[in-house]
Amino acid sequence: MKINNNLEILTTDYRTFPKKWFGEILNKSIDNKIIDKNFSLKTHINLRTFSKENINLKTMDELGLFLNKLVNGDFGKIYRAKGIVKIDGYWGKFNLVYKNFEMEPITDAKGTKIVIIGNNLDIENLKNI
Template structure:
């Protein structure tokens, strides 16, 4: 079993990239999903692509969940035994620590591939200021860096971002063009390059950003698109606290809708029917009571 780690900070677009990876390569692979917080969102999205998904929540596989993480990988290898396992760590974990944890159980039947980091071009400056240690670790330890959400960004802005990333990691391959436009051989290369851990500088003391809070709710209700947009705007502009990431899905007038907030931007799109409506919010100084009210959560349902 070959293991491909796809890293990236909060909202970078890791799940979207994994969906595209499945579509473009046509390969059958399993996915291990590590959400930050107790509410799993992305697992249900990936399962709709008929991917086999294992979810680990309420901890980070780079530290507090590392024993469960290692045991899960061994279990997957010994039972399901897929040819490839894609690991999507939580956005607030050290990539070096994740690679270190996997390397400890690597043997002839479990091989590590070169890790990838997805970078949201809209968040580079702000995340370097707010989360420098975590953010730079994910960049410095990647063999390949792929820019996401470049569609509305000028060539000059992208060139500046590439220079910043190149200064942090001179050896990494950096893809600044939209990854949807890449040729099949580019996609297939991810599954071919083995990780050379002998040259890697791995983390001695895994850690993650413990000052971030998260809360999640199941069975949320939104009555109209306008109501959803008002909630998303309130999330972005600090009405519920400092929000770095929020995501979820909910039916509105019979149509399932997926929403996503990253820093000061939001996206809304239609999606297939989900098992239940839910949301997770990650940030600082969150007002849980106001969030419950905004998402029309039944007061008898406890905060997750």
């Protein structure tokens, strides 16, 4: 098990956070590197969030294909995505930041779920996952 020593736990209501905070978090990769030095939240007016429970991904191939579609922009420009899935009877979670993703096993979960943040999200096609 790896421990993230850089983790910051915030207990404040996110709706009170300044726009600059959201811009900084959306413009960093998994390894905390700046993605786009010219990034501006003002240019991301169509930023949306999508979430769904009871995901229909049953195999590693389906999960891999889905993550590649997210990275390739098939559902819009994705800045962050995370989810919990159950594949072949095993639980796992994934995190995607811009064009990088990581997956790891977990011991148990209450159900499958995905959350996606991006621009111009294709909500109708995401609903079919």
